[in-house]
Amino acid sequence: ECQLMKTERPKPNTFIIRCLQWTTVIERTFHVDTPEEREEWTEAIQAVADRLQRQEEERMNCSPTSQIDNIGEEEMDASTTHHKRKTMNDFDYLKLLGKGTFGKVILVREKASGKYYAMKILKKEVIIAKDEVAHTLTESRVLKNTRHPFLTSLKYSFQTKDRLCFVMEYVNGGELFFHLSRERVFSEDRTRFYGAEIVSALDYLHSGKIVYRDLKLENLMLDKDGHIKITDFGLCKEGITDAATMKTFCGTPEYLAPEV
Template structure:
């Protein structure tokens, strides 16, 4: 590996400390810290008294060792001056000093981002990153001399603070050091999302094939989606026992990425098959809808609203059974009478109460089931328009049209699921029980369905686990990024993790206990 490749692994973000007593909890805003040596009439002493001293936290990782250091702005400034003289062509930029107005939140944010950019420029430069002053600044050669004031009662303006190695993430009882990116051979890109990619991967030790969802922490934080990602992780942990929900085998993290090691199903997205066939026969649509309803009912029993049922999130396995995936919009903690009001979902499948920005409950999922069932039988979502504003208007006000090319029972369940007032919607009173006992599902044996004893009406006919014919060729042709399989401890690269990210994603890593492990 070249020096350039090595230095590109180093990323740093900064964090201000918040109080005179530095808590063991990591906080994220600036702090008023008074110096003890303030003299009357001394202008700079007065300035220190009137304006807070901003201290920044930097998290550093080197192989298996991790530590954090505390640096003041003057230390960044001093380093900048030294490096600028040694490397005049580097064009390193540092945010300027500001005596007045330095408590302004915008200024604090801008300075923090500026200092972070400065550090990133340092550590990604192959020569500058090896400079002794830079290495000393990051305590790379002697991490035990890193600043660590956490155990002090007061945080003084001093460089003489002893440090200790720390693990940047508290992984909890599920932590297993053996689960890391280099345990897997990443074979193909099979999907892409807002925060990363889904890759086909083989575990080098077991030989098992998985779908691994790899997410970029920085992208998640930029869009304030940490809660959604952690909710997805939490829901995945609860899905282990259900046949129609994708299962989580492991979750773990590196300084810059999150990894979900998931069931691999290669029958293709329902969306893919609908596009190709335009619509399904009623019996086939009923089978898929029954399996979806079973999965949603199970989530509801755990007080979880799914909120994003759509053909793109419904996969077929190699036999033709459905698997729900992507739990990023799930809402936890909603009991039988609970509501929430976050505006989220996919336009074609949004329930009227969501569009009205009213509190909504679990019945939004039954609306979505109705919309997907309608699309499977008629070829388009029920109120579809290419113009989003018109489509929203249709969802709110346009009467539901049900053509007679489907059975009366099918029209009845669609009418019940697609009631614009949630109180009148099928499932409003007894949730899943109302759905499963509707006449449309009269010929479904639900125990056999959940046991996968009912033969699916369509078989994807895949030749094996590596058969990718049902995946978008655009993804499959994409090269696998080298960084996804790189484990920091195995390649001994220096890195600096984002302390904020590790706090936000605390408890992310997961390995199932032996009794829950997949065969």
């Protein structure tokens, strides 16, 4: 699934594609020369999206769902505080931030505190059908067991009969990918600033025997004050010592070191 939006800003005949990559909201902006060309592009993209969605629904209808209840009850139904277990009814749902195959991300407001969060709502049957249960539980554990200013934090996690819900801090400064694409180049000081924050966060993970394994511009967000927030912990590997060597090929090929 994806969202297609037409706009005349920052240039005429602009269109935006917004979707989820695993649980991370990805947004890309494109410009064309004429309204007719924009219409052709958006219709073609929507046609492909609709076809893929139909194929996915057909595949899901043939997939067993008896495993749905096996997704870690204790691991998911947890709060980072000692308050009572949260439910969907504890939040006001304000705005769709992104959607994709696994589910959607919604801007929510907690009724009790009035605080804003990003709630990731994931479909259990899709997670099981795509064999992503292990990655989902890894992300849940890493989020709950880490606290660092440059890592996205988890406030609550809970589940319903057919959904997994992660209530995250709302990071609204955009991807580093977007900012670099727009500005083309960062100054040396700005690059050093971002680099120091990224290294600080990764060093913290390593000190907890966690290897991140998916570092890329799309997973680096900026908060409202311009500081780095690393997102998406599904590919993390836990329990890794300094002497350990991992051999699993994972992550994003476009970000591989050239010598690999």
